[in-house]
Amino acid sequence: MNPNEKKIFEKYENLGFDVIKDGLPDLVILKNGKLEFVEVKYKFDRLNPNQQRAFALLKKHRIPVRMERVAEIRTSQLLEKWRKEVKNNEM
Numbered sequence: 001m002n003p004n005e006k007k008i009f010e011k012y013e014n015l016g017f018d019v020i021k022d023g024l025p026d027l028v029i030l031k032n033g034k035l036e037f038v039e040v041k042y043k044f045d046r047l048n049p050n051q052q053r054a055f056a057l058l059k060k061h062r063i064p065v066r067m068e069r070v071a072e073i074r075t076s077q078l079l080e081k082w083r084k085e086v087k088n089n090e091m
Helices: 003-014 049-060 077-090
Strands: 027-031 034-042 065-070
Antiparallel strands (some): 027 034
């Protein structure tokens, strides 16, 4: 966070607002004036600490948030890491 963002972040926190800078879910879905946040995760992936905080704050304010899991990902850092680990274990 740059100094200007930090100043504004702290301003709103000091005014009693909950502020989410990092960890917002991947999707914002809207229908008939209602919004919901959706985080997309690979089947074995977990929320990181920033995402956990964001989920908690959204739920605190009764804003719907959920996680959707996908069974297959063609390219991802997690998948590449897993492939390397499997390949190393086979040697």
